[in-house]
Amino acid sequence: MFVITKSRFTVTVTLILTAFLSIFAITEFISPPHSQSSKSSSKNPKNIILIIGDGMGMPMINSYRTLKSEKLNTPVQTAWDSYLTGMQMTQPNDPRDNITDSSAAATAMATGTKTYNDAIAVDNNHQRLKSVTEAAKEKKKSVGIVVTSDLTDATPAAFGVHNVSRKNYTEIADQYYDERINGSHKVDVLLGGGAKYFIRNDRNLAEEFRKDGYHYVTTKQDLKKNQHEKLLGLFGEVELDKAIDRENSTPSLKDMTEAALTQLQKNENGFFMLLEGSNIDNAAHENDVVGALSEMEDFEKGVQAALDFAKKDQETLVIITADHSTGGFSYGAEGMTRETGYKWDPSPIIAAKKTPGYMAEKIAEGQDAEKVLSTYVDMKLTENEINQVQNAASQSNTADIQKSIQLIFDKRSFSGWTTLAHTGEDVPVYAYGPGKEKWKGLIDNTQQAKNIFAILEQK
Ligand SMILES: [Zn+2]
Structure with missing residues (x-):
């Protein structure tokens, strides 16, 4: 209860109340009118x-x-x-x-x-x-x-x-x-x-x-x-x-x-x-x-x-x-070991500049497999990986060439498909x-x- 006397106590209470009300008013003012959680x-x-x-x-x-x-x-x-x-x-x-x-x-x-x-x-x-x-x-x-x-x-x-x-x-x-x-x-x-x-x-x-x-x-x-x-x-x-x-x-x-x-x-x-x-x-x-x-x-x-x-x-x-x-x-697949890193790895995918399907078409049109891979894949491939694509290319089936390129990305990134x-x-x-x-x-x-x-x- 507040008494209208100029005692030190009531002045203090009034000051505290005024300060509180001011903060409340400021907070109300700065709140966004349509916050996502409420209105x-x-x-x-x-x-x-x-x-x-x-x-x-x-x-x-x-x-x-x-x-x-x-x-x-x-x-x-x-x-x-x-x-x-x-x-x-x-x-x-x-x-x-x-x-x-x-x-x-x-x-x-x-x-x-x-x-x-x-x-x-x-x-x-x-x-x-x-x-x-x-x-x-x-x-x-x-x-x-x-x-x-x-x-x-x-x-x-x-x-x-x-x-x-x-x-x-x-x-x-x-x-x-x-x-x-x-x-x-x-x-x-x-x-x-x-x-x-x-x-x-x-x-x-x-x-x-x-x-x-x-x-x-x-x-x-x-x-x-x-x-x-x-x-x-x-x-x-x-x-x-x-x-x-x-x-x-x-x-x-x-x-x-x-x-x-x-x-x-x-x-x-x-x-x-x-x-x-x-x-x-x-x-x-x-x-x-x-x-x-x-x-x-x-x-x-x-x-x-x-x-x-x-x-x-x-x-x-x-x-x-x-x-x-x-x-x-699947995020993680066969071949993952403690040595390779127990992880799904995005870096080989980031290295690709075109899809394997796009690269396969170039190879099927007669372009050299190794050259196509080095043009569109920004990482050093192993001899085995290049061979596997060249072998597929020698059968000249675009779908098989595509699969052989996809295998490189799946294996290196540990991506699985069922x-x-x-x-x-x-x-x-x-x-x-x-x-x-x-x-x-x-x-x-x-x-x-x-x-x-x-x-x-x-x-
Ligand atoms: Zn579908």
């Missing part, structure tokens, strides 16, 4: 970016983190590490299979329904399933699909169209143009590869899109100059080259992400964007650690661009995950921004779509 996370996001590393299992992330740390000469995290919220289960609803392919996984994440391997946003009875893309469009949001595979590949297709089989590439390309929501095209910004499916003798979909107001680009330089909200970019006949093999005219995932975000953010109702690092999977199917990790680097830069946008914007939810693992890739197909273990889930609390713990891959539908329903 913004309970808000409904205006924009949603779903990012998928195709075939990006946990050991692939471990290896990329180690490689990045080695390059920077200090232990670092990936762009997404600190946003880990849990894991997701990936098994399909297939009478034969309990390991998913990309189409069943993408259908689960796009529609909230499990289906058979090969299905593109249809259920086991071939009935069309509503996707988050369509729900976003119904809410008058803009939609973007940005991938490094061809746009007709399983993951983008399940978010863009509906088909009984992922292998119906031509039909899938047609459907991007033909399927509509309230008379409008479903996807406003379409960036990736697959020109051979969009531009054919019987139909030129690029021209049809152009007539409907889409700007059409085929190079990084034209993509960067784009000012149009409706955009179709095709940067390869099929998928884009692996990041480490790409020419200067081919955009990176980051280039495509930034170009898409520049347009999508113009819609005051917000947007939904699917972003995929598609070729981590392709490289892992070939058991190519050099290609896979170069794709991981390209993927990280794309993720970083999305996160940078979300951090500035404060109304964007970013989810990062994988559809499944590929290749049974299959040319997918594996079925759970994959990690990361989330940043308002609404992220819905992604928590071990979830089913269908929960991705269920959460996004719930967010879209709220406003």
Whole structure:
């Protein structure tokens, strides 16, 4: 209790109280208005970016983190590490299979329904399933699909169209143009590869899109100059080259992400964007650690661009995950001893300037194996290693030459592979921004779509 007398005691109390209140006021003043942990996370996001590393299992992330740390000469995290919220289960609803392919996984994440391997946003009875893309469009949001595979590949297709089989590439390309929501095209910004499916003798979909107001680009330089909200970019006949093999005219995932975000953010109702690092999977199917990790680097830069946008914007939810693992890739493998070092070693992978596939093609075209290796591998190889590639070259089979080069990188880095197909273990889930609390713990891959539908329903 305070008494209004000018005793020394009350003056002291008053001074202490004044000091305390001033500190409190200053602290309140300097607190950020939207700290990530409090206000913004309970808000409904205006924009949603779903990012998928195709075939990006946990050991692939471990290896990329180690490689990045080695390059920077200090232990670092990936762009997404600190946003880990849990894991997701990936098994399909297939009478034969309990390991998913990309189409069943993408259908689960796009529609909230499990289906058979090969299905593109249809259920086991071939009935069309509503996707988050369509729900976003119904809410008058803009939609973007940005991938490094061809746009007709399983993951983008399940978010863009509906088909009984992922292998119906031509039909899938047609459907991007033909399927509509309230008379409008479903996807406003379409960036990736697959020109051979969009531009054919019987139909030129690029021209049809152009007539409907889409700007059409085929190079990084034209993509960067784009000012149009409706955009179709095709940067390869099929998928884009692996990041480490790409020419200067081919955009990176980051280039495509930034170009898409520049347009999508113009819609005051917000947007939904699917972003995929598609070729981590392709490289892992070939058991190519050099290609896979170069794709991981390209993927990280794309993720970083999305996160940078979300951090500035404060109304964007970013989810990062994988559809499944590929290749049974392992961080550490046979041959490791106390003498070699009990480790997975990134340095031979850093020494590669091109993928083994790229080098194999040069050798198969008739170039000298030893010369090709010394041009594109920045480390001294043993005679045995050179011999093994020369022997493969003498049989002149490009795939065998590639394998013989890959073996050098696998053995030296202690990278292991168990299959040319997918594996079925759970994959990690990361989330940043308002609404992220819905992604928590071990979830089913269908929960991705269920959460996004719930967010879209709220406003
Ligand atoms: Zn795959």
